[in-house]
């Protein structure tokens with residue numbers, strides 16, 4: 460065990476299984492239909508897993524595209540040496556349009572002002588901005604509404620002819636793909652077909668048309684088009700329990716969040732525990748302290764409900780989760796400071812999963828992994844040994860190997 464690994468033995472850490480991530484990408488690629496390619500969505504620090512190692516592993520496993528929310532995330536991929544197709548979609552006026560165009564990052568455009576910003580950046584950079592036009596087919600979030608779509612595609616075609624932009628993508632996003640059979644799904648698919656026809660009528664010939672997120676990739680083959688945009692499934696979580704468990708789709712959770720017990724003590728019955736005394740020991744018992752709190756991403760809503768594996772059994776968060784620590788009641792069992800607590804992981808070692816935490820505190824697995832805080836080191840397993848990154852897998856001579864690495 461190297462020094463880094465030992466350092467992280469005495470504090471909470473998130474182990475990131477990059478071999479599982481690669482296998483998830485391959486399992487998702489097997490499900491895609493009609494030759495559709497895969498975009499690994501690595502926004503929000505790869506849903507809390509660490510953007511660069513996850514992006515590299517996803518590329519190695521066959522992700523042709525990477526997707527980010529913010530331009531800063533996309534530019535960080537370029538700064539790290541990734542040269543493949545990248546799309547970023549959360550833009551505001553004044554954003555780094557020119558930097559993105561110069562870095563060869565594809566940008567999403569939902570409105571006239573954004574098309575103008577992209578075209579101006581293309582003119583300034585001396586190369587056309589690569590633009591994905593986004594239609595609002597019913598999500599009601601970003602995207603051009605149908606009334607504005609014909610005008611937007613016509614303006615984009617004119618900007619193409621002027622050499623300022625190249626429309627590389629046409630796309631949209633589902634509202635309820637995680638609820639199979641929801642009537643909005645068919646309505647959105649029909650609206651997307653119409654949007655594609657309008658764009659084609661205007662003379663646009665995109666490289667990729669894309670609609671499917673993880674739930675649609677898993678349940679709706681007719682939505683795959685040229686590209687699927689998978690986020691949560693890449694990290695081995697199911698988009699919702701209604702759709703199924705990860706293993707139903709050959710997916711395996713990538714993150715395991717563990718922490719050593721920071722204290723263990725006997726206390727009498729009737730002892731209040733943590734702020735507000737929302738838990739009182741029912742009798743003489745053993746309390747164990749875990750040095751992770753809401754600053755580390757343990758939701759305060761998990762107070763009194765969150766599950767933790769300690770000494771072979773599931774325990775429940777006793778009383779309130781504080782900023783840096785929480786307590787579990789071990790009942791009659793014994794444990795020692797330094798023993799391991801597992802908050803969540805793949806589940807096959809008897810530990811809870813991120814989905815169990817989501818259920819315990821009324822949220823979704825996405826939020827449980829994404830909010831794991833910057834104070835928790837991510838320890839990578841299965842990282843490939845090359846030092847620089849070209850965005851393509853290493854050439855002959857590079858040996859795959861185990862190189863656990865820690866980043867803050």
Ligand SMILES: *Cc1c(COP(=O)(O)O)cnc(C)c1O
Pocket residue numbers: 500502548632671672673674688689690691692698
């Ligand atoms: C986050 C996001 C995705 C990925 O969604 P998952 O459900 O995690 O697969 C795809 N497309 C857009 C526009 C997103 O914002």
